Amino acid sequence: MPVFEKAEYSERVRKTKEAMQKKGIDLLVVSQPANMNYLTGYDGWSFYVHQCLLVSLQQEEPMWLGRGMDANGARITTYLSEDNIREYADHYVHSTERHPMNFVADVIKEKGWDKGTVGVEMDQFYFTHRSYVELEKDLPNAKFVDGNVLVNWVRAVKSDAEIELMKRAGLIAVKVMDTAIENINVGVRECDAAAEIARTQYKGTDQFAGDYPAIVPLMMAGEATKTPHLTWSEKVYEKDEAVLLELSGAYRHYHAPIARTIFLGSNPPQLMKDTAEVVMDGLQKTLDFIKPGITAEDVEAKWREAISHSTIVKESRLGYSIGVNYPPDWGEQTISLRPGDKTVLRKNMALHLIPGIWYDDVGFEIDATIYLTENGNESFYDYPMKMFTK
Amino acid sequence: MPVFEKAEYSERVRKTKEAMQKKGIDLLVVSQPANMNYLTGYDGWSFYVHQCLLVSLQQEEPMWLGRGMDANGARITTYLSEDNIREYADHYVHSTERHPMNFVADVIKEKGWDKGTVGVEMDQFYFTHRSYVELEKDLPNAKFVDGNVLVNWVRAVKSDAEIELMKRAGLIAVKVMDTAIENINVGVRECDAAAEIARTQYKGTDQFAGDYPAIVPLMMAGEATKTPHLTWSEKVYEKDEAVLLELSGAYRHYHAPIARTIFLGSNPPQLMKDTAEVVMDGLQKTLDFIKPGITAEDVEAKWREAISHSTIVKESRLGYSIGVNYPPDWGEQTISLRPGDKTVLRKNMALHLIPGIWYDDVGFEIDATIYLTENGNESFYDYPMKMFTK
Numbered sequence: 001m002p003v004f005e006k007a008e009y010s011e012r013v014r015k016t017k018e019a020m021q022k023k024g025i026d027l028l029v030v031s032q033p034a035n036m037n038y039l040t041g042y043d044g045w046s047f048y049v050h051q052c053l054l055v056s057l058q059q060e061e062p063m064w065l066g067r068g069m070d071a072n073g074a075r076i077t078t079y080l081s082e083d084n085i086r087e088y089a090d091h092y093v094h095s096t097e098r099h100p101m102n103f104v105a106d107v108i109k110e111k112g113w114d115k116g117t118v119g120v121e122m123d124q125f126y127f128t129h130r131s132y133v134e135l136e137k138d139l140p141n142a143k144f145v146d147g148n149v150l151v152n153w154v155r156a157v158k159s160d161a162e163i164e165l166m167k168r169a170g171l172i173a174v175k176v177m178d179t180a181i182e183n184i185n186v187g188v189r190e191c192d193a194a195a196e197i198a199r200t201q202y203k204g205t206d207q208f209a210g211d212y213p214a215i216v217p218l219m220m221a222g223e224a225t226k227t228p229h230l231t232w233s234e235k236v237y238e239k240d241e242a243v244l245l246e247l248s249g250a251y252r253h254y255h256a257p258i259a260r261t262i263f264l265g266s267n268p269p270q271l272m273k274d275t276a277e278v279v280m281d282g283l284q285k286t287l288d289f290i291k292p293g294i295t296a297e298d299v300e301a302k303w304r305e306a307i308s309h310s311t312i313v314k315e316s317r318l319g320y321s322i323g324v325n326y327p328p329d330w331g332e333q334t335i336s337l338r339p340g341d342k343t344v345l346r347k348n349m350a351l352h353l354i355p356g357i358w359y360d361d362v363g364f365e366i367d368a369t370i371y372l373t374e375n376g377n378e379s380f381y382d383y384p385m386k387m388f389t390k
Numbered sequence: 391m392p393v394f395e396k397a398e399y400s401e402r403v404r405k406t407k408e409a410m411q412k413k414g415i416d417l418l419v420v421s422q423p424a425n426m427n428y429l430t431g432y433d434g435w436s437f438y439v440h441q442c443l444l445v446s447l448q449q450e451e452p453m454w455l456g457r458g459m460d461a462n463g464a465r466i467t468t469y470l471s472e473d474n475i476r477e478y479a480d481h482y483v484h485s486t487e488r489h490p491m492n493f494v495a496d497v498i499k500e501k502g503w504d505k506g507t508v509g510v511e512m513d514q515f516y517f518t519h520r521s522y523v524e525l526e527k528d529l530p531n532a533k534f535v536d537g538n539v540l541v542n543w544v545r546a547v548k549s550d551a552e553i554e555l556m557k558r559a560g561l562i563a564v565k566v567m568d569t570a571i572e573n574i575n576v577g578v579r580e581c582d583a584a585a586e587i588a589r590t591q592y593k594g595t596d597q598f599a600g601d602y603p604a605i606v607p608l609m610m611a612g613e614a615t616k617t618p619h620l621t622w623s624e625k626v627y628e629k630d631e632a633v634l635l636e637l638s639g640a641y642r643h644y645h646a647p648i649a650r651t652i653f654l655g656s657n658p659p660q661l662m663k664d665t666a667e668v669v670m671d672g673l674q675k676t677l678d679f680i681k682p683g684i685t686a687e688d689v690e691a692k693w694r695e696a697i698s699h700s701t702i703v704k705e706s707r708l709g710y711s712i713g714v715n716y717p718p719d720w721g722e723q724t725i726s727l728r729p730g731d732k733t734v735l736r737k738n739m740a741l742h743l744i745p746g747i748w749y750d751d752v753g754f755e756i757d758a759t760i761y762l763t764e765n766g767n768e769s770f771y772d773y774p775m776k777m778f779t780k
Contacts, residue, residue, distance in 0.1 A: 044619040045605055048515075048719035069706055069748055072617035090706035091730075094723045099513070123489070123520035125438075130513035130538070132522075148520070191599035195592040198602075202585040202622070209581030209624040212588075212606045215435055227462035229434040232592070234599040316459055316480035327717040329438035333484045340481075358459055 002041030003252045004161055006079045012039055013062060015154045016055055020147075026116030027108065028055040028147050029135070030062070031127035033326040035151035037253060040064060040080060044073040047126055047326065049093050050100035056113050063111075065104050067093060101131045105138030114139045119147025125328065152334045156321050158348045162254065163371055166323070166350060168208045169256035170369070170380030172249030176200045177258045180219075180247060181388055186239045186264050190232035194219060197247060204251065213248040213255060214330040220244045225363030228356055240265040242272060244365040246354070248330060249381075255322055255330045256380040257352050259367035262388045275312060275364045276387045279355050282306035284385065286318075286353065287368055290377045296341035303337075303355065312357065319353035322369065347372050350380075392431025393642045394551055396469045402429055403452060405544045406445055410537075416506030417498065418445040418537050419525070420452070421517035423716040425541035427643060430454060430470060434463040437516055437716060439483055440490035446503050453501075455494050457483060491521045495528030504529045509537025515718065542724050546711050548738045552644065553761055556713070556740060558598045559646035560759070560770030562639030566590050567648045570609075570637060571778055576629045576654050580622035584609060587637060594641065603638040603645060604720040610634045615753030618746055630655040632662060634755040636744070638720060639771075645712055645720045646770040647742050649757035652778045662752045665702060666777045669745050669754055672696035674775065676708070676743065677758055680767045686731035693727075693745065702747065709743035712759060737762050740770075 002009065016039060020028055030053040036042045039053055039062050051066035063084040064074045071087040074080060088103040108114045118139065121127045123146075136144060158166070179200040183193045197217045204210030216231060221243045224230045228246065237243065241264045248257040263272065285306040290299055300318045307314070317338035320331040330352075335343045337353065345351075354367040366385065370377045392399065406429060410418055420443040426432045429443055429452050441456035453474040454464045461477040464470060478493040498504050508529065511517045513536075526534060548556070569590040573583045587607045594600030606621060611633045614620045618636065627633065631654045638647040653662065675696040680689055690708045697704070707728035710721040720742075725733045727743065735741075744757040756775065760767045 043621075044617070045608060045621060045718070046619040048605070048721070069618050069746075072748065072750070073614075073620055076614060076617065076620070091728070093707065094710075094721075094726055097730075120519070122523070123518045125515045125518060127519060128513045128515060129510070129517060129519045129522040130536075132519040133512070146520075189599060191601075192593055195589040195600070198592050199585040199589040202588050203582055209579060209622065210585070211581075212621065215438070216602045218435060224463075224466060227434070227466065228459050229436040230463055230466070231433075231435060231602065232599065317483065320484075328435070331438075331484075336484055338481070340487075356459075358462065360462070 002078060003165070004041065008159060008161060009040060009079065012154060013055065016151055017057055019150050019154060020055065020057060020119065023119065023145070023150065024117055025119035025145060025147055026057050027113045028119040028150065029104070030055060030151055031121050032124040032151070033126060034324050038151060038155055038324055040078040042074055043077045043253070044070055046070040046073060050131060052104060054108065054113070056111070058113065065107060099130060099134045101134035102138055105135055108139060115141045118142045118144050119150065120144060121148050122146045123148045149333055152332050155323055155332055156334050156349055157346055158323060158350055158371065162323065163348060165251050165254040166256055166371065166380050168251040169249040169254050171208065172201065172204045172210050172251060173256040173258040173381050174383055175205065176247050176249050177245070177260055177383060180245050181262060184237060184243055184262055186237050188237050190219060190221060190235050190237065194232040201249065208251055211250040211253055213250040214325040214327045215248065218246040220363065226358050226360050228358055237264055242268070242363060244363050246365060253324045253326065255325060256369045257322065257330060257367060258369065258381065258383060259354055259356070259365045260388060261364050261366060262390065264390060266389055268387065268389060269362065272362045272364060275357055275362055278307050278310040278312050279357060279364055280366060280385055283353060283355055283366060283368060287370065287377065290345065290370065290372065291375055292345055292347050292372050294345055296335050296337050296343045296345065297339050300337045300339060314355055314357065318355055319351050322350050322352040345372055347374055392468060393555070394431065398549060398551060399430060399469065402544060403445065406541055407447055409540050409544060410445065410447060410509065413509065413535070413540065414507055415509035415535060415537055416447050417503045418509040418540065420445060420541055421511050422514040422541070423516060424714050428541060428545055428714055430468040432464055433467045433643070434460055436460040436463060440521060442494060444498065444503070446501070448503065455497060489520060489524045491524035492528055495525055498529060505531045508532045508534050509540065510534060511538050512536045513538045539723055542722050545713055545722055546724050546739055547736055548713060548740055548761065552713065553738060555641050555644040556646055556761065556770050558641040559639040559644050561598065562591065562594045562600050562641060563646040563648040564771050564773055565595065566637050566639050567635070567650055567773060570635050571652060574627060574633055574652055576627050578627050580609065580611060580625050580627065584622040591639065598641055601640040601643055603640040604715040604717045605638065608636040610753065616748050616750050618748055627654055632658070632753060634753050636755060643714045643716065645715060646759045647712065647720060647757060648759065648771065648773060649744055649746070649755045650778060651754050651756060652780065654780060656779055658777065658779060659752065662754060665747055665752055665754045668697050668700040668702050669747060670756060670775055673743060673745055673756060673758060677760065677767065680735065680760065680762065681765055682735055682737050682762050684735055686725050686727050686733045686735065687729050690727045690729060704745055704747065708745055709741050712740050712742040735762055737764055
């Protein structure tokens with residue numbers, strides 16, 4: 001069963017249609033798995049084949065289109081009526097003769113939705129170039145426009161029900177980081193620590209089942225601390241090695257990322273201590289500043305100002321919008337905390353601030369996952385803001 | 391460090407260039423993460439932003455292009471020389487003003503590779519429609535052709551070193567299924583069973599670290615057994631409920647999937663027992679038949695013949711090619727065991743046969759993950775071919 005009330009999905013679809021109307025879009029083809037989940041509740045690891053929703057201004061409900069074997073998954077996980085669950089035959093899968101978008105186009109024509117302006121998510125993974133080519137070929141009367149991140153932007157402001165799920169993810173995040181800190185020790189294989197972390201991620205709390213986060217545990221040790229996105233190996237943790245941890249708790253695909261740094265020894269290098277000090281102080285000052293009404297770039301400017309007395313340069317963005325998601329990314333691809341992003345922050349937006357530093361000689365990661373309240377912001381979890389030594 | 395010798399990557403690049411020449415491709419833009427790993431060893435969870443390899447007939451080594459913060463990851467995980475690791479600035483990420491493919495196009499022009507025929511992976515996730523639009527706009531002198539699954543086909547025949555890694559994945563697969571069968575019991579939450587399964591997947595064996603499979607544990611219980619791709623929840627397993635398990639062991643991103651069915655009671659419904667019997671017998675007869683020289687569609691025909699005395703109809707393909715992969719799919723998108731696929735099977739091809747049945751009233755899954763030997767085939771693991779009752 002879907003995790004939210006039917007009315008919540010209806011409201012999301014209504015907002016999506018409002019955004020479509022503003023852009024002159026009559027029909028939106030939604031391929032991004034998180035967007036499909038957001039609008040209908042659809043949930044399944046079926047996004048390795050082509051699938052989509054059709055959101056038409058001419059019809060109240062979205063329509064799900066996917067592979068035959070997944071149609072029962074749509075029946076189980078959404079409120080959609082039977083006529084709005086359409087399945088394609090298996091010979092469309094990885095075929096050189098036909099493409100699932102040929103089937104999608106047939107349905108669009110059957111419904112008479114092929115004469116208007118069709119929005120597609122042009123820069124979302126899961127909507128390939130070939131998807132576009134096939135739709136364009138099959139729908140000669142349609143005008144195609146970019147509907148990229150249209151639904152993502154609707155997702156940017158969470159409902160109270162969504163914030164509640166993210167708090168549950170936050171409860172799980174605390175357990176996940178506790179597990180990591182407990183299990184990462186000199187002489188332990190990285191994979192054995194990763195195993196305990198994943199176990200806690202999936203297990204969750206006694207009350208709330210954990211879910212698979214959109215990104216697996218990122219845990220860089222030793223030489224690997226000069227880069228952010230490596231995973232784990234047979235390698236054993238060594239004395240006086242730093243370990244950067246970028247993890248998450250997830251509940252029903254809603255995320256609360258958590259990042260901390262461990263030093264496996266009592267005396268971290270001075271440069272690492274200094275870096276940690278500056279970053280944590282800068283992050284705290286930035287958090288104290290965040291409230292509705294300021295812009296995304298204001299947040300980054302505050303951060304830059306707060307660390308300006310140091311030699312630290314953070315070239316990558318400071319953070320981004322976060323919420324429901326599927327692999328490969330837990331970010332929402334909308335708000336970026338960096339110069340030029342003039343998005344005005346509003347109540348119930350959720351942000352992941354991750355001032356990661358990956359220099360050739362030292363790495364340090366710490367983060368905060370927050371949502372905006374009426375007058376300020378709150379964290380989804382309560383976790384010590386410090387570098388862990390052991 | 392990369393998992394294979396440098397010579398193995400060189401040989402893969404050589405074969406890729408051979409395939410490029412046959413198709414008249416001068417430059418191949420490789421975006422699929424498994425293809426990038428296969429050609430260079432590159433390994434990192436960085437595929438949530440745009441990245442690619444350039445394979446040019448004019449240059450021996452491929453070139454890696456990705457986000458600045460991931461360049462050190464390329465330095466750590468590949469043998470590529472410094473000139474062949476190119477990083478784009480962070481303001482290319484999720485920007486409305488510029489796209490990472492603008493950077494890629496600039497490098498292509500710098501190298502003088504913009505005047506020939508450029509192959510792109512038109513139907514691979516991770517190469518979006520916008521990626522294509524930007525490349526086409528920036529490279530007016532290039533002729534674009536489809537290089538989809540070109541590298542995937544090179545991957546279809548494994549080296550002995552790859553088969554060895556898949557055997558290690560097979561060792562892990564056995565532990566993974568043992569863990570599932572031990573932990574799935576009446577009264578246990580699905581998420582708690584999933585947690586133990588993931589733990590074993592990441593842990594691996596004492597000798598070999600487990601890796602994250604390209605698909606999370608799929609574990610359908612009760613009503614959900616009528617569909618294949620659901621995951622887990624807070625729900626507690628109930629007496630006389632069937633549980634379909636589609637899991638995998640993975641080692642350095644090489645997969646050995648394993649699927650079995652558990653019935654939580656001593657007396658499964660007659661229809662389920664009958665279905666299991668037919669499917670297992672049909673699968674065994676099919677396995678006995680597989681050897682080099684026959685075609686993919688011959689395999690499926692054998693299966694269909696073997697179950698023809700029953701009422702079972704399997705509309706979806708019987709299986710597919712398997713090997714190295716990243717989310718969202720462990721299949722290679724090349725060989726499909728189904729009518730019309732005339733691929734001749736060869737030694738060291740690896741296949742996942744998964745005759746899953748998902749009826750409205752009964753579901754049953756069992757599988758085999760094998761590779762072709764000189765005269766027949768061998769499984770990557772030894773696991774009882776039966777329905778488990780408990």
